Amino acid sequence: xxxxxxxxxxxxxxxxxxxxxxxxxxxxxxxxxxxxxxxxxxxxxxxxxxxxxxxxxxxxxxxxxxxxxxxxxxxxxxxxxxxxxxxxxxxxxxxxxxxxxxxxxxxxxxxxxxxxxxxxxxxxxxxxxxxxxxxxxxxxxxxxxxxxxxxxxxxxxxxxxxxxxxxxxxxxxxxxxxxxxxxxxxxxxxxxxxxxxxxxxxxxxxxxxxxxxxxxxxxxxxxxxxxxxxxxxxxxxxxxxxxxxxxxxxxxxxxxxxxxxxxxxxxxxxxxxxxxxxxxxxxxxxxxxx
Numbered sequence: 001x002x003x004x005x006x007x008x009x010x011x012x013x014x015x016x017x018x019x020x021x022x023x024x025x026x027x028x029x030x031x032x033x034x035x036x037x038x039x040x041x042x043x044x045x046x047x048x049x050x051x052x053x054x055x056x057x058x059x060x061x062x063x064x065x066x067x068x069x070x071x072x073x074x075x076x077x078x079x080x081x082x083x084x085x086x087x088x089x090x091x092x093x094x095x096x097x098x099x100x101x102x103x104x105x106x107x108x109x110x111x112x113x114x115x116x117x118x119x120x121x122x123x124x125x126x127x128x129x130x131x132x133x134x135x136x137x138x139x140x141x142x143x144x145x146x147x148x149x150x151x152x153x154x155x156x157x158x159x160x161x162x163x164x165x166x167x168x169x170x171x172x173x174x175x176x177x178x179x180x181x182x183x184x185x186x187x188x189x190x191x192x193x194x195x196x197x198x199x200x201x202x203x204x205x206x207x208x209x210x211x212x213x214x215x216x217x218x219x220x221x222x223x224x225x226x227x228x229x230x231x232x233x234x235x236x237x238x239x240x241x242x243x244x245x246x247x248x249x250x251x252x253x254x255x256x257x258x259x260x261x262x263x264x265x266x267x268x269x270x271x272x273x274x275x276x277x278x279x280x281x282x283x284x285x286x287x288x289x290x
Contacts, residue, residue: 003052007033011050011059018044021059023083036083040075049103051111056080056128058111060103074100074113076130089130092117106151114149114159121146123157123183136183145172147201150211152228155181160200160213170197176213176226187230192217200224201254204264206289214266216252221268221285223253238285240270249273251283262289 001009006028014022014037021038043064050059059077074091091113092098100115110133113124120137127133149159156178163173174191192198200215200222210233214223221238240249251270258264266285272278 001050001052004054009050009052009057011047011061013045013047021045021047021061021077023050023057023059023079025083034083036079038077038079038085038088040077040088045075048100051103051105052081053105053108053128056086057083058103058105060100060111060113062098062100062115072098074098074115074117074124076103076111076113076126078128078130087130091124091126091132098122101146102148104149112149112151114146116146121159121161121177123149123159136179138179138183138185145199147199148203148213150203150205156186157181157183158203158211158228160203162199165194171195172198174198174200174215174217176200176230178228178230189226189230189232191224191232191235198222199252201252202256204256204258206258207262212256212264214253214256216268219250219273221251221253221266221283223266223287225290234290236287240283253283253285263287264289 003009008026010024012022014020023036025033027033045061045063047059047061050057057079061075062072063075077088078086080086098117100113102114104112106112109128111126115122117137123136125134146159146161149157151157158178161175163175165171165173171194173193176189178186180186196218198217200213203211203213205211210225210227212225216222224235225233240251249270250273253266253268256264256266264287268283269280270283271280
């Protein structure tokens, strides 16, 4: 996440320290300002997002909880602006499968978390002390991959996800939902109902109120644009410029940011499926508003 001073803050995990969160702050020249290791108890940590407020950083993660990481928990770690831990708290139960996928701050003093709690899609909002001030659980149709969310001025939520139609053969369905502030369904848009290994990871609200969404589908990059009323304006698939070739490449777009011009830069990766020892390579795609 870019910080207010023009630098960046990262949260992650060291491979040989699975129960530890790392948080790294760099300045705009990518010189390290601090590197901290945090130790929330409970199991293997999977940091998903770090965000900055005026006086703190919040790290959202899900982690294995209990012996042998059998159970999972939402967790939030709060630090000061030097990376020193102020508190960490857990949300959910100890006997359910709960995975946090994203965390955003739509309103000062509030942090909103998005993920799965058992068979429910959950939107949970906490205050700066970690106390829950709102929790919505919606029947999730077993999507299991709830990656991004946005709010509208009237309090409605729009979120993106994928549903496994055939788990063993990696057949999925891409979904966009709009619900009201109480979680009641307004509309659901199903995009390509039976697709090989398709996911949509991030969405960006454009200046005209539409949403650009990126991800992957059948081993290539995918994008689409949708209105807040559920109308799809356009869809695209992005192939690597040197594919198809005798070598089969697998690619995906995982994140994006908007430029002042209105164009979008998306980032992701590609790899050679014919050689499992090949490392993943970085991939950038620049797209216009269409």
